[in-house]
Amino acid sequence: MSRFWTHASAIARRDLTIEGRSGEVLSVVLPFAAVAVFVVPLSIDTLFVDLRSLAFPVYWLVSLLFGMQVALRQTGTETINQRRQLALAGVDPLSRFVGRSLAAAALIFSVTLFTLPMVILFYDPEPKPPLAATVVVILTFATGLSLLSTLAGDVTVGLRTRSALAPLIVAPLAVPLIIGGSRATEELARGRSSLTWIGLLIIVDLALAMVAVLAARPMEEATL
Amino acid sequence: MSRFWTHASAIARRDLTIEGRSGEVLSVVLPFAAVAVFVVPLSIDTLFVDLRSLAFPVYWLVSLLFGMQVALRQTGTETINQRRQLALAGVDPLSRFVGRSLAAAALIFSVTLFTLPMVILFYDPEPKPPLAATVVVILTFATGLSLLSTLAGDVTVGLRTRSALAPLIVAPLAVPLIIGGSRATEELARGRSSLTWIGLLIIVDLALAMVAVLAARPMEEATL
Amino acid sequence: MPILALTGISVHIGSLPILAGIDLELAAGETIGLAGPNGSGKTSLLMVMATLSRPTSGSGVVLGEPLDQPSIRKVRPQIGLSAHDPGLYPELTLKQNLRLFATLIGRSQEQADSMLRQVGLEAARDRRADQSSNGMQRRVDLARLLLLEPMLLLLDEAHAGLDSHSEMLVDELVARNRSRGGAGVVVSHDHARLRERTDRIIILDAGRVAV
Amino acid sequence: MPILALTGISVHIGSLPILAGIDLELAAGETIGLAGPNGSGKTSLLMVMATLSRPTSGSGVVLGEPLDQPSIRKVRPQIGLSAHDPGLYPELTLKQNLRLFATLIGRSQEQADSMLRQVGLEAARDRRADQSSNGMQRRVDLARLLLLEPMLLLLDEAHAGLDSHSEMLVDELVARNRSRGGAGVVVSHDHARLRERTDRIIILDAGRVAV
Amino acid sequence: MRRSILPLLALATAGIGFWLASTTAPDAVQGDYARIFHVHVPSSWIAFVAFGITAFGSLMWLWRRHQRWDRLAAGSAEIGVIFTAASLLTGALWGKPVWGTFWDWGDARLASTALMFFVYLGYLALRRATLDPVARAKRSAVLGMVAVVQVPLVYFSVNLWRSLHQTQTIRPDGASMGSEMIRAFLVNLLAFNVVYVALLVSRVRLAKEWERRDAREMATAGAAVTAPRLEPT
């Protein structure tokens, strides 16, 4: 295995070990996502709005919100001193970025996957989209969101206002992901092809990956 | 002015000065709240769901979300050493709590007040509730949310998973606030009396204040 | 009556014993040195003395109040603690930090400003805490203790990071405290300095008093 | 060729000059002491030497690479830095922390474990970093540098917080570095120690070299 | 004196533009409301130009590392945000009489404009949060780059969604304009461009002056720390 991938996988393992120890995603973000799915119907007068029609919008909004929270979670945040030590250890910024994004994508994917049955259970959308295709949609969504959030997290590293600033940067830029995801599931539910929307998601993923490749090094310099 | 209020106002001033310097709420949370108001319609197919009927639910959810973010913002967070120094300076935990809640209430109130015209503009709910009464509702809501969030922030002080754990504690307790707020504006919009719901909000505020009075001291001991 | 008396103090975190059966008495006007290898429990013991960490077993009296009673809160304003991390507010300037503290302990803003001048930070007063060097932050911490004039002074490696001019601040703080009739505990790894400046030295080892 | 050569280095942060016109050369096998009052710019200068902070003006060459070129990245693995804050991962154990670092710099897990034993943390290896005392964390930081064997060793008050046994770790680190032909910079407020253990002493004052 | 030429020119063209806009004959269908056109469309145009310049400045900074490019990017973003706000505001005010609503979710252009507005608010917030100018330049250049790639994708996706759906879209498309109106519009477009350039030049100049003032020989940070001298109590 090349040095690049040794480093990337060491970084990804680091993030997942920390997550395993702190359990932030498992014991905190997941239940809160569940609460969010729950609170929505309480604030809506179900006499006037059909909950079923809100199932997927709510699903994607919750996925965006909590996916972001996962990627920017406190325990996954590097301090400036940790970053400096990584740089001095000779870790290529891109390999660091790949490692972090991989770990984030894995976590976001599990959160979004976990929320799916909850939404289906509570909102009972009819008809339901086919499972396999939905998982593909979620996967491309999680990839894009993890890339975007890792980028935003890196740009704001070391800033005290980071916890609010990073989501502000991510949210408007995540709109193509939201649109891609929600349209795709809707078309799938109606039994139509969602290739256009999955295509959109893949294009966004690729564009973000390209930015990451170009920006990783200047970004490291910016935040040492 | 008694020692209690000297301390409370010094603490509130501290929080607002830090906010003034970091500008976290003004330049970060406010625009983020605006983004949230915006992203919702993009994930919903407006052909099938009438946005107007979603105006107030969205408003209250966004208020909950960002009110929480304000109260738990990083720059308003005390580290364990800062808390220890406050305790040793002889600051009564209750006076500390009052100071922090006041500052949080001021900030939350401005966020919720700021979001209102945005929702009205973009969702165009019809008929619109009367302004004065709505502001009263928002005020009681902001008070409750600031008490609740300050409590949650104190309970989880010093834990690294705090940023995610605190919302988990707040969200279920915020349900009565959400229900009170959304029902009240709905009744107001229909030209009916919303006294029941405003009453509910006030009861929640009082209950939370009572909890704070009872819990402030034991809570401080637990988190030094 | 001693200012501080601990009998059989133990502290456990989870199942891990950090301190085991500490007995200690500190008379008015007395200053002791606390030394011992890394991880032996010096900081943990200081937290007990500062009434900030409640012992798992054993009993203690600080400034006349028993450690396990709610009334212990009353004596806290007479305890001065310099910890590893001074706990300043990063966004506030050095002046704002010290003034806030002065307000809380009932000193005037002028007293705060004068103290900031005395520790040599007059010209740097409008610099934010997070834009000040390590030693500058430590000086603000000492200024705080000089303002407070506590009866029980607890210094956790307060010399670290101070330049040769400002080390005397620590010595002066200890001397003033002694002449005021207060008690002091100085944690340090520098045995020579402790021998010179304290009345007796206590060595901790693995959570127990070794000497 | 010197290991490090700085000419006319200035660093500004915003409007504030932190360092002004620093000239400095460091030959192979040479160890210098860096002292000066609080806030004089020692830490800031060390960051420039570590290639982590880019000077506003002036030029420098570190281990043969000019500071302002992207190629400077290549020499970073040969630079060892002990900062005020060791930058461990709080949730990881001491062993996991050191092993991660070993993987990144191409050392084996066994080497990491053996080094942890050598700094006296064998029994505490499974303790999380945030449940370890200040001095224990500093020791892990030193273990990291002992593993790395850098050519340019930068120590920012590395003695602080270490007990008398582990202070010798720092001395050993400097000695090994010297015999390996590496260069070293030791920041400390303890002039006596610097005189004893370094080849020459540079005093910074208000961002300039005073001696 | 040369410094004041550009602002004077901006003032003059804006004055003429305003005069023409208020004196052309009212629109046949929309009446006086159509006059908003003369502010709305140039504002929207400048918004795009400004963000384009920000992107250009960011890329140039990453390539050349000269603070000049960062000043350009920052100045242009600030002005762009103002004009985007103007576009949103005038569009909404215009929408009420013309469409009967302030806001129409059916139009991709509206949603994209608003999102672009937020992206650049985030950009400015990031700048504000970073204190050191060089770090600020680097961070915001990277964000500027992400935005350049992502904003068109935002537009594209919103547009794709809406056009595939054939909604009740009411696209802003003007009725045929008279030549008098076209003339007034062209003058206003020119005026907005001159105003933009004038604002940008003075903003960049101001930033440069600040930096020059900062670079003036002044006491170093460390000089502010002196040896302590305790007074007897």
Ligand code: HEM
């Ligand atoms: C930067 C993005 C925008 C551009 C480039 C733009 C451009 C234009 C143009 C060229 C027109 C003249 C009509 C035409 O020839 O099509 C127009 C009309 C209009 N725009 Fe915009 N606009 C933008 C954003 C907005 C926004 C955000 C709003 C609403 C808040 C808005 C509301 C309107 C309205 C109400 C009209 C009049 C439509 C009519 O006469 O039927 N526009 N816009």
Ligand SMILES: Nc1ncnc2c1ncn2[C@@H]1O[C@H](COP(=O)(O)OP(=O)(O)OP(=O)(O)O)[C@@H](O)[C@H]1O
């Ligand atoms: N981010 C920053 N912004 C503005 N000024 C800063 C910043 N960081 C440091 N300074 C200033 O730069 C000067 C040098 O700081 P530095 O930390 O290098 O000092 P030092 O010599 O290491 O001091 P000490 O002995 O206290 O550790 C200080 O006066 C400090 O106020």
Ligand SMILES: Nc1ncnc2c1ncn2[C@@H]1O[C@H](COP(=O)(O)OP(=O)(O)OP(=O)(O)O)[C@@H](O)[C@H]1O
């Ligand atoms: N939160 C905690 N959880 C578990 N163990 C802890 C915790 N805090 C400290 N310890 C353990 O308690 C012991 C004593 O720590 P303490 O910080 O009191 O040591 P110290 O004597 O101050 O050491 P140093 O000289 O390094 O500062 C250490 O072995 C440490 O690992």
Ligand SMILES: [Mg+2]
């Ligand atoms: Mg200690």
Ligand SMILES: [Mg+2]
């Ligand atoms: Mg320093």
